[in-house]
Amino acid sequence: MIRKLTFGLTLSILAAGGAAADCAFENDVPIKVITSAFPAYKAIADNMQECGNVQVELDQEVRTKSAPALAADPALYHISSVHNGTIVPLLNEGTIRPLDELVAEFGQDLNPNQLIRIDGKIMAIAFMVNMQHLMYRKDIFDELGIEVPQNYDEVLAAAEKIEQAGVVDYPLGATWMADWNIGIDFNNLFVGYGGTFVNDDNTPAVDSEAGRKTLEMMKKLAAYMDPEYLVADATYVQQQFQLKKIAFSNFWASRAAKMDDPNESEVVGLVATAAAPAAEPGGIPAAMYSWDGFAIAKNISDEEAEAAFRVALEGGDAEMVEENNDLAIWLIDGFEPTEMADGAIATIENGAKPTPSTIWRGLINDAIEKNVVEFMTGKKTADETLADIEAAYTTSAKEAGLL
Amino acid sequence: MRRKTFWKFVGPSIFLMVLFIALPLCGVFWQSFFLSVPVVEAVEVETCTPGFPSQVCTTVTKSQAVLDEFGRPVENTTFVGLELYRSVVNPEAVREAFASRNPGAILRVDFWRALRFTLTFTFVTLPFVLGLGLAIALAVNNSTQRLRGPVIFVSLLPYIITPVIGGISIYWLFVGDGIVTQLIEGLLDRNVSVMTRGWAVEALMMFYRVWHIAPFAFVIFYAGLQGVNRDTVESAMIDGASRFERLRYVIVPHLMPLIVFVTLIHLMDSYRVFEEIVAFNAQSQRISLQWLTYDFLQPDDSGNRAIGRAAAASMLTMIGIVIIIFPVLRRAWRDHRA
Numbered sequence: 001m002i003r004k005l006t007f008g009l010t011l012s013i014l015a016a017g018g019a020a021a022d023c024a025f026e027n028d029v030p031i032k033v034i035t036s037a038f039p040a041y042k043a044i045a046d047n048m049q050e051c052g053n054v055q056v057e058l059d060q061e062v063r064t065k066s067a068p069a070l071a072a073d074p075a076l077y078h079i080s081s082v083h084n085g086t087i088v089p090l091l092n093e094g095t096i097r098p099l100d101e102l103v104a105e106f107g108q109d110l111n112p113n114q115l116i117r118i119d120g121k122i123m124a125i126a127f128m129v130n131m132q133h134l135m136y137r138k139d140i141f142d143e144l145g146i147e148v149p150q151n152y153d154e155v156l157a158a159a160e161k162i163e164q165a166g167v168v169d170y171p172l173g174a175t176w177m178a179d180w181n182i183g184i185d186f187n188n189l190f191v192g193y194g195g196t197f198v199n200d201d202n203t204p205a206v207d208s209e210a211g212r213k214t215l216e217m218m219k220k221l222a223a224y225m226d227p228e229y230l231v232a233d234a235t236y237v238q239q240q241f242q243l244k245k246i247a248f249s250n251f252w253a254s255r256a257a258k259m260d261d262p263n264e265s266e267v268v269g270l271v272a273t274a275a276a277p278a279a280e281p282g283g284i285p286a287a288m289y290s291w292d293g294f295a296i297a298k299n300i301s302d303e304e305a306e307a308a309f310r311v312a313l314e315g316g317d318a319e320m321v322e323e324n325n326d327l328a329i330w331l332i333d334g335f336e337p338t339e340m341a342d343g344a345i346a347t348i349e350n351g352a353k354p355t356p357s358t359i360w361r362g363l364i365n366d367a368i369e370k371n372v373v374e375f376m377t378g379k380k381t382a383d384e385t386l387a388d389i390e391a392a393y394t395t396s397a398k399e400a401g402l403l
Numbered sequence: 404m405r406r407k408t409f410w411k412f413v414g415p416s417i418f419l420m421v422l423f424i425a426l427p428l429c430g431v432f433w434q435s436f437f438l439s440v441p442v443v444e445a446v447e448v449e450t451c452t453p454g455f456p457s458q459v460c461t462t463v464t465k466s467q468a469v470l471d472e473f474g475r476p477v478e479n480t481t482f483v484g485l486e487l488y489r490s491v492v493n494p495e496a497v498r499e500a501f502a503s504r505n506p507g508a509i510l511r512v513d514f515w516r517a518l519r520f521t522l523t524f525t526f527v528t529l530p531f532v533l534g535l536g537l538a539i540a541l542a543v544n545n546s547t548q549r550l551r552g553p554v555i556f557v558s559l560l561p562y563i564i565t566p567v568i569g570g571i572s573i574y575w576l577f578v579g580d581g582i583v584t585q586l587i588e589g590l591l592d593r594n595v596s597v598m599t600r601g602w603a604v605e606a607l608m609m610f611y612r613v614w615h616i617a618p619f620a621f622v623i624f625y626a627g628l629q630g631v632n633r634d635t636v637e638s639a640m641i642d643g644a645s646r647f648e649r650l651r652y653v654i655v656p657h658l659m660p661l662i663v664f665v666t667l668i669h670l671m672d673s674y675r676v677f678e679e680i681v682a683f684n685a686q687s688q689r690i691s692l693q694w695l696t697y698d699f700l701q702p703d704d705s706g707n708r709a710i711g712r713a714a715a716a717s718m719l720t721m722i723g724i725v726i727i728i729f730p731v732l733r734r735a736w737r738d739h740r741a
Contacts, residue, residue: 067706084452089706092467094474113458117451126453178687180704202466227596228579230687236579291453298474331453348455357450359443359466362705370513373687377601380511388511395490400707401443401479402466 023051023314029307031055034069035081036062036292038254040128040328048315062086070095075297078308082124084290084355085362087116092359096123096295102309109317114331116291118357124295127316128254128328131276131289131352132175132188133343135241135256136248138272140167151278152189152217152286155248159224162247172224173240173249177233182376183369184288188250189214191353192279192286198360202402204393206364207386215375215382217279222376230373242266250276250287256340257326273343275350284351289344291331291354360393360402367392428721435487435714442469442477487715491695514716517695518723524609524691525673525727531613532669533662536620541650543621544628555625562618570682573611578684601688608679608689616672620665627661628654660738667731674724692720 030053035041037058045056059065062081067089069076075095082090090096098121103110107125116124136148141158144165149155155172162171176182190197195210222229226240238255240246242265258264259271276287294312296305318334325336329344337345355361367389375385397403443466451460468476493512500508509515539558546554561569576583577597588595597603631654639649655662677693680686686694699713 063704064702067702085704088704089702092706093476094470113453115451115458116453117449117460119448119450129453178684200464226579227599231578231598231684345455354452354454354459356463359468359705359707362703362707366703374511377687384511396707396709399438399440399709399711401440401468 022047022319024317025051025310025314027051027053027307027311029053029304031079031304031308031311032077033057033079033308033311034059034062034066034077035079035294036060036083039257040254040292040324040330041081043320043324043327044127044315047317047320048311051311051314054311066090067093067095070297070299073299075299078297078300078304079294079312080297081292082295083130083292084357087124087295088357088359088362090295091118091123091357095298097298097305098123099125099296099309102296102306106306106310106313109333110313111331111333114293116293124293125312125316126291126293126331128292128330128332129289129344129348130252130254130292130329131344131347132184132250132252132287133276133285133347134248134274135251135259135271135343136274137168137241137244137267137270139270140165140247143167148274149277151281151283152192152221153281155277156220156224158248159221163224168247169245170224170226170240171247172221173232173237173246173251174221174225174229175232175234175237175251176222176225176229176376177236178230178369178373180365180369181233182230182372183365185250186214186218186368186372187365188276188286188288189217189279191288192283194283197356197364198358198393202360202397204364204390204397206368206389206393211386211389212382213279215372215385218372218376230376239264241271253329253341253344254327256343260326260340273340275343275346276352278350284353285347287347287352288355289348289352292328359400360397363396363400363402364389364393366396431714431717435711435718436482436484437480438483438487438711439478439480442479443467444469483711487711488719491712491715491719513690513695514692514719517690517692520605520689521674521676521691521693521723523605524612524676525670528609528612528616528673529666529669531609532616532620533665535613535617536665537624537658539617539621540624540628541654543625558621559618561615564615566615566678567682569615570608570611570679573607574683577607598684598688604683604685604688608676608683608685611679611683612673612676616669620669623661623665624658627658631657660735663731663735663738667728667735670728670731671724674727675720692716692723696720 033045033048033054033056035045035056035058037060042058045058048054049056063086066077066080066082066086070080070090071093080090100122103115103122110125114126115122116126134148140162141148144161144167146158146161147154149158159171162168174185176185190206190210193210193213195208195214196205199205226232226245234252234255237246237249237251238258241249241251241259244266256273260268262268276285278284279286296308296312300308316332318332321330321332321334326338326340329337329341371380371385371389371392374380375382380388394403445464446467447462448465448467449460449462451458471477491514493514496512497509497515500506510519543551543554543558575581578584584595584597597607635653636649639653644652675693676691677697680689680691680694690698696713696716699709699716702708
């Protein structure tokens with residue numbers, strides 16, 4: 001009996017050892033990680049956990065949680081996922097550490113493109129880029145003889161044609177949920193129309209020609225969308241695609257793989273990608289791109305930081321990319337762009353700008369979100385909306401010490 | 404009870420209430436007069452981010468927080484008097500709205516929009532909660548002994564469900580092509596989008612709250628009904644009082660203290676309406692005062708939060724609750740002394 005038990009135990013230990021075998025080193029320092037919850041991060045998390053002693057929390061609200069969690073001493077997480085926006089409070093409060101030494105020691109396999117340098121110091125490691133670009137049903141576009149729209153006038157024309165043909169419930173989809181989602185779409189168009197959010201002295205500059213054009217275009221686009229667009233987040237639009245309810249959308253690259261997932265999608269092989277359309281003919285794409293990756297907390301011991309860094313690299317190594325090639329636009333060596341990645345790469349090549357990493361970005365986005373929603377529900381006119389955006393921004397910018 | 408025994412029982416409770424309720428409240432009150440502004444400097448920063456095929460580096464002038472020797476952001480805290488209350492309430496916009504004879508324009512200010520919804524929500528749901536609670540209590544009281552248990556159990560179900568979960572399940576019945584929406588579409592033979600109509604979302608939220616809270620009123624009233632004096636009811640019947648007259652002149656007066664109690668609890672609870680906004684994703688159409696406070700506290704993408712304004716908004720919410728429950732409390736006090 002005892003012998004049997006020992007045998008069983010040995011087996012289970014062996015099995016556990018087998019799971020960790022894919023990691024290049026045996027991690028014996030407990031590491032806690034918080035990351036965003038989309039599929040690419042799930043893949044990275046699975047790979048990190050192979051090193052042992054790694055506890056990962058996949059969380060939709062990293063953007064609000066990571067700053068206070070890393071400000072604690074000792075920090076509540078060793079590793080946090082970051083992007084252009086979420087890195088700002090971490091830099092601002094000095095809660096993440098420079099990675100230059102760790103990169104020199106362990107980062108031989110990193111692509112130089114992955115190193116996020118701020119003021120000369122490496123502050124984060126990027127694993128992928130993410131953005132919205134055109135995704136469209138090529139079967140519908142071919143059948144109706146529609147060219148891939150290059151700018152938003154052509155988007156409206158294409159939507160009109162699809163509406164006339166009546167092949168789907170709604171021609172257009174958009175992630176216009178009444179929170180940061182709709183804010184991002186306003187920003188994309190606003191930048192496309194050549195707008196600047198904030199002047200050099202931090203005063204707002206949204207109340208402009210570009211602002212007016214953006215709102216006008218959003219009203220026109222809304223006519224071709226599911227009227228309940230204010231509750232449409234990325235998953236909602238993804239399902240609209242998968243269930244054949246919409247024909248095209250300027251949609252997140254990170255969701256592209258889901259279109260071809262036979263378990264959930266009815267449109268496997270029917271969706272193609274292209275560059276985000278320009279706002280005006282000949283302009284830059286009406287889309288901003290951001291990078292997604294990891295930063296290491298400052299308020300932890302150097303030993304923990306070293307282990308955390310190695311675990312993070314292990315999570316995003318070439319092996320992981322090989323297994324999950326289609327989940328994201330990886331920056332890691334070994335990534336082979338598929339057809340679904342065309343849209344993202346073309347968007348950047350056409351001159352899309354990276355999302356700015358500044359303190360005012362959060363403030364102005366907050367003001368934009370709320371007021372654009374009220375514009376879309378008809379509670380405010382375009383002029384009132386833009387004036388209220390500037391007023392709300394001014395109030396909070398004063399409190400943030402910017403004005 | 405002897406005085407010493409009384410304090411032994413009540414003391415710990417008072418101590419905890421002071422520690423966890425009164426002190427934080429004073430803290431928030433204090434905080435609402437102070438503004439902490441981080442010290443920001445303009446610096447030139449070179450940022451290198453990924454691009455295709457190689458990195459893009461840009462140098463821009465950025466505002467950046469100044470850190471002290473311990474690596475924490477330096478903040479200047481100043482007494483600002485009622486400034487934070489002013490930026491929440493926005494009296495200039497109110498004056499302007501009334502000067503231009505367009506009072507509706509004050510709803511452009513979040514606070515007034517939230518107050519409008521909160522008050523409507525509170526006072527529209529109140530009579531329904533009382534009425535429905537009383538109706539169920541009377542129905543159960545008059546049903547046969549054998550049915551009573553199952554009926555009580557079924558009527559209590561909505562109250563047992565966690566508010567957000569119950570709200571979300573009703574939301575799903577209506578959003579997009581939800582079951583109920585499809586039914587309505589079938590009846591009207593046209594496309595219906597419930598969530599695009601502000602009034603529909605508002606009505607759904609109120610319906611949900613009544614459905615959720617009525618069982619609470621029912622339990623209280625049902626307990627009260629057990630104490631109605633049989634003799635009084637019988638003599639009223641002999642005097643020829645109709646069913647309604649017995650209800651009006653015997654049962655309701657008997658239940659009055661309980662009605663006041665339920666009213667009090669409901670006013671306090673529904674003035675703090677919050678779960679419905681979350682569950683029904685209603686923030687694009689309707690916001691409440693409690694939501695406003697939450698929204699101020701929520702850090703934005705760059706980690707800024709308006710703690711001062713959140714404190715001011717929550718003080719205003721508390722003042723609002725005190726104002727609306729004052730008449731009810733006064734009544735309860737008078738009854739108590741009588």
